Amino acid sequence: xxxxIVFIIFAAVALVGAVVMVTTSNTVYAAxxxxxxxxxxxxxxxxxxxxxIAMVQVIVYAGAVMTLFLFVIMLIGVDRPEAxxxxxxxxxVMTVVVAVGLFAVILLAGRAAWVTGSSAFGTPxxxxxxxxxxxxxxxxxxxxxxxxxxLLTIAALGTIALAYFGEVSDDEExxx
Numbered sequence: 001x002x003x004x005i006v007f008i009i010f011a012a013v014a015l016v017g018a019v020v021m022v023t024t025s026n027t028v029y030a031a032x033x034x035x036x037x038x039x040x041x042x043x044x045x046x047x048x049x050x051x052x053i054a055m056v057q058v059i060v061y062a063g064a065v066m067t068l069f070l071f072v073i074m075l076i077g078v079d080r081p082e083a084x085x086x087x088x089x090x091x092x093v094m095t096v097v098v099a100v101g102l103f104a105v106i107l108l109a110g111r112a113a114w115v116t117g118s119s120a121f122g123t124p125x126x127x128x129x130x131x132x133x134x135x136x137x138x139x140x141x142x143x144x145x146x147x148x149x150x151l152l153t154i155a156a157l158g159t160i161a162l163a164y165f166g167e168v169s170d171d172e173e174x175x176x
Contacts, residue, residue, distance in 0.1 A: 005109035007047055009102065014040035027073050031066065038062040052130045 013036055020033030038061045045054035137145055 002109050003047060005105070007044065009105060009109070010040040010043040013037075013102075014044070031069050031073055034069070035062060035066050038066070052133050 017033040017036035017040065021030045021037065024030050024033065038057060042054045042057040042062065045051075045057060
């Protein structure tokens with residue numbers, strides 16, 4: 001019962017974050033919606049006993065990718081107060097009410113008996129363990145993994161070369 005409640009809560013948070021990300025015109029709000037969706041998906045991975053994938057989700061996507069997104073957003077200048085627009089009436093009150101409600105639901109779900117891990121249902125399921133992921137990644141999918149590494153390395157080198165050699169001065173542009 002507790003797992004179902006946690007699933008419902010974080011599935012709803014993921015959906016709301018995704019809708020906010022797609023529908024809002026403010027890029028900071030869109031990034032926050034994406035961040036809440038990524039964290040919620042990590043919780044859903046934990047419910048599926050895929051702890052390694054959940055940590056990769058948090059570290060890579062919610063950490064590195066969101067840091068890059070927020071850096072770009074702040075670089076283009078939407079962090080100024082005039083970029084946010086007017087605050088809706090009752091927005092802060094609604095935020096507090098929703099936060100207290102979610103916290104109460106999480107506390108109620110925590111009082112129930114929790115069944116953690118798939119070993120409680122019989123044989124252990126090793127789908128999300130580090131050993132299983134490593135066996136698949138460096139065993140079955142080695143060529144694909146190394147090809148992806150080479151592709152990303154070549155793309156990074158090409159980007160650096162374009163940035164370094166692509167700068168054309170006004171005098172060179174006039175002669176072209």
